[in-house]
Amino acid sequence: MSGDDLSESLEGIYHIQGRDFVDAGIVSSEVKKSLQGKGIPESIIRRIAVITFEAEINIISYAQQGTIQLFIEPDAVIIEANDMGPGIADIDLALQEGYSTADDSIRELGFGAGMGLCNIRKFSDIFELTSEVGQGTHLKSIVKLNG
Amino acid sequence: MKLSEIRDLLNARVIVGEDKLDVEITTAFGADLMSDVLSFARSGCLLITGLSNPQAVRTAYALDIAAILVCRGKSLTDKFIEIARELGIPILWTRFIMFESCGRLFQEGLTGCIRKTDGTEEKTIVR
Numbered sequence: 001m002s003g004d005d006l007s008e009s010l011e012g013i014y015h016i017q018g019r020d021f022v023d024a025g026i027v028s029s030e031v032k033k034s035l036q037g038k039g040i041p042e043s044i045i046r047r048i049a050v051i052t053f054e055a056e057i058n059i060i061s062y063a064q065q066g067t068i069q070l071f072i073e074p075d076a077v078i079i080e081a082n083d084m085g086p087g088i089a090d091i092d093l094a095l096q097e098g099y100s101t102a103d104d105s106i107r108e109l110g111f112g113a114g115m116g117l118c119n120i121r122k123f124s125d126i127f128e129l130t131s132e133v134g135q136g137t138h139l140k141s142i143v144k145l146n147g
Numbered sequence: 148m149k150l151s152e153i154r155d156l157l158n159a160r161v162i163v164g165e166d167k168l169d170v171e172i173t174t175a176f177g178a179d180l181m182s183d184v185l186s187f188a189r190s191g192c193l194l195i196t197g198l199s200n201p202q203a204v205r206t207a208y209a210l211d212i213a214a215i216l217v218c219r220g221k222s223l224t225d226k227f228i229e230i231a232r233e234l235g236i237p238i239l240w241t242r243f244i245m246f247e248s249c250g251r252l253f254q255e256g257l258t259g260c261i262r263k264t265d266g267t268e269e270k271t272i273v274r
Contacts, residue, residue: 022201022226023201024201024202024205025201025202025205025206025209026205028205028208028209029205029208029209029234032208032209042190042211043190046190046209046210046211049208049209049210050185050186050209050210053185053205053206053209054182054185108200109181109200109202110179110180110181110182110184110198110200110202110203110206111180111181111182111202113180113182113183115180115182115183115186116182118186119182119185119186122186
């Protein structure tokens with residue numbers, strides 16, 4: 001399902017500029033549009049749209065830039081978010097609901113309450129988060145198509 | 148309840164979606180924090196919010212939310228309206244505060260799209 005070589009199942013790659021708050025959420029909308037008409041259940045598409053939305057907000061909020069890649073495998077959709085940013089020093093702490101280092105510009109968007117990573121984990125079947133301080137963060141979310 | 152009835156109950160203006168006023172809505176979710184909406188709201192509900200930025204529209208789109216009711220008379224930008232039109236999300240606008248908006252709609256039969264965040268009491272309360 002999720003072997004190392006995903007190149008053949010790449011559906012889309014989306015580049016995200018850090019601090020570009022005006023268009024925040026556009027990648028989620030584009031990902032949702034691209035998944036429609038492919039026979040994927042609407043409930044699964046909604047989960048992927050939520051995961052992508054929160055991952056996109058995180059990149060915009062904290063990184064200089066990043067990408068979200070979408071892969072469609074026969075039995076799963078994989079969302080990978082990679083950024084060049086400050087990284088996360090304590091992942092366990094970052095995954096605690098309510099923990100946030102967001103500033104007001106993020107809160108004005110309706111985000112930044114320390115729920116983003118929790119939401120991504122909640123809507124993923126498999127969730128992996130790795131990070132290196134000063135380098136960036138890698139997030140992989142797998143949503144199985146059979147539920 | 149039809150979207151047109153929601154409009155009438157709250158003296159709301161229809162900003163986007165004049166052609167969708169016959170859409171039936173039975174549940175709602177009220178919040179200004181979009182992460183909460185993404186976490187707990189359900190498809191087909193009415194989103195009641197005081198957040199009138201493009202992210203509110205994109206959140207509604209992500210979840211197949213039926214319509215947005217902007218409360219507290221929040222000002223609307225051209226960008227907000229443009230994205231709502233593009234994504235096909237009806238927008239109603241009222242000067243009622245969120246509490247009043249929710250209360251009036253609940254009184255007329257609309258219910259929360261979930262009851263509690265722990266998933267208990269999912270079933271509709273007999274009124």
